[in-house]
Amino acid sequence: MTQILVIDDDPTIRLVLTKALQKQGYQVTVAKDGKEGIEQAQRLRPALIISDWMMPHMDGLQVCQWVKANPDLSTTFFLLLTARGDIEDRVIGLDTGADEFLSKPIEIDELNARVRAGLRIHQLNQELHSSKQILEAELADAAEYVRSLVPSPVTSKPATIEWRFIPSKQLGGDCFDYYWLDADHLAIYLLDVSGHGVGAALLSVSMLNLLRSRSLPNTNFHQPKEVLKALNQSFQMNYQRQHYVDKYFTIWYGVYHRVKRRLVYASAGHPPAVLVSGTNAGNTLVKKLKTPGLPIGMFPEAEYADDSCEIKALSSLYVFSDGIYEINLPDGTLWGLDDFIKRVIYYRQKQTANLDHLLDDIRTLNGKDSFEDDLSLLQIIFG
Template identity: 30%
Template sequence: MSRPLVLVVDDDILLVAMARSHLSAAGYSVADAQLGAEALDRLDERTPDAILLDIDLPDACGIDLLQRFKRRPELESVPVLMLTGKDDRESIVRAFEAGAIDYIRKPYIHYEMLARVGSQLRIGALMHELSERNGAMTRELDVAARVQRSFLPRVAEVAGATVAQRYRPTTALGGDMCGHFIAADGRLALFVLDIAGHGSGAAIVAVAASGVLQRAINERGLDAATLRGELSAFVDIERTGFYATLVVCMLDTRSGELQLLNWGHPPPLLLERGRTRWLSASGSPLGVGIGPACELQTLALGEGDRLLLYSDGVCDVARDGFELRAQALELALRDEPTPAAVAEAALAAAASETIEDDDMSLLVLQREAV
């Protein structure tokens, strides 16, 4: 690694010479300037790792100069230590406000100056390392989030139905998974799965569990015992620490028959011949080991009827203002012209209630003429 560069800006030639000698002996490269204008030239030549700046230069006020430094993006994180006289108390406060990180009173004691410069450079190096690591972690999370999104099944077009699907995790990775696909028996399947908790642990479980769920639906349709059994590998509040709510339904687009299973998930909203109705869950969440078992519900969707599936981030019953949000969903499902417009209106209503700390998944299904 090259020697860290310290820029010393002071009109006192003797002080600059002393500082140069002490800093060089301690292993630093040194650049110097006697005037403000000269300091700016030095900065154009090479960005220093730290700056010692006289608070009172012949051609400039040190604090004004400091403000100019701090406006340059490359200098934003470079520590500036002010060189001050005895009576500069007020200026010192102003210098800190302007972005100085420390000050050294003149005449300075050389080992104190070296200690202060050294400690600021160490802090700077740590900050740099932290920001590098943070950047790497963010990039990895973004990749993981893209992978997770790629596992959300959706189909471009379905004969006899229109589906709008939206997915907004709070963090890059979410505990929600949702999707729709044409199952092996030809029916249109839709699901919203919510693994309790956020972040990478819940996201990994959600991706794996939704894969197993889709396979099980393809093989056995909506068989509650099969689905519960398959998912028990992932969700068990005592063994794995996770539990899940799940709503899953299958629509026969020709007959309009809709089958639905709901394990403790927020109630889907049905629009039936222009009237809305909430469909309560029949079973307790998967993996909690208490509460009632899930039972299959069967409904008939007519042409133009709609069904809204969503996660609790969209309409959380356990928060104040629930009634208003529920009403907004009813209005959206009844009045918006298309499933996509319903989805946007529902998400906008949720966002306006500032529910920002929960994942949001949403599916709007509309039965069309075949």
């Protein structure tokens, strides 16, 4: 039976409302003031509250503020009972959080109509709240699944690798991997699918499995530009038409030759990887590693190119998604790539610093518990 709470300091009004509502089949509980009303609301979690505006000690607006601030009563419909008819008064009530008004003297037909409408809205809000909880649970499960696929850190020579991955609240399409193609060649890549949600995450996982299994036909995985070209062709044929219309993804892919100490790389619309050599301010060298190329899935005729660079001893390579530096600051400005690189250099020059210190700094800049986009960061230190 639907639970309705009536809060009014006038016993006659309480009796009139109780009789009218019980006649419609509702279960009614009454409270004689705001304090008792809050106690009853906490206990009952009613579908609808009818509260008088003018009451001693705690008025209806204060009760309304408390109800709307309570997560357990987020779907409760609040109907404010008042003899005030001025527009200014109703604006105040709406700004406080009231959902509807009921004028004094009470017209029973109007009461019943407003209660029925309020209960319909309450039911819709409950369904939306339930759907939101289910969606959040699904996103959390998807994020956990994506996290389970990331590789383990590497602590042995010739390269030590660690990473940090923080899914956004909506879950994006970041994923990354690294593995030895043979005894001398280490492949490293990070990709970022457009959009958010489970669809973006599933596409990123599909690409991860495709690369991890090396199932792209006629592809030399030692040559980054060939890998990107094959990915683009495969995406056009097997993914774009069937499952992921209007989707695309960016990627940075590199192959390190441990004997020659040379890194060959290519990118498709992805932020540049950053290579940092030297350990102090006097000899630090920074190089952005990026090649021209459109994101995978945009155009079937897209072309990709390789580039290469020498890797000096104790150099560090940072590969990341744009979620780590596209941060809206409180003053309205955007924290950008160059700001992030400066922060990387600063922490690298501090011998005791690590990725957690860097991310704590970025969290502070973000000013919120969650990020707008997935945040992925790889750090490869070459011995």
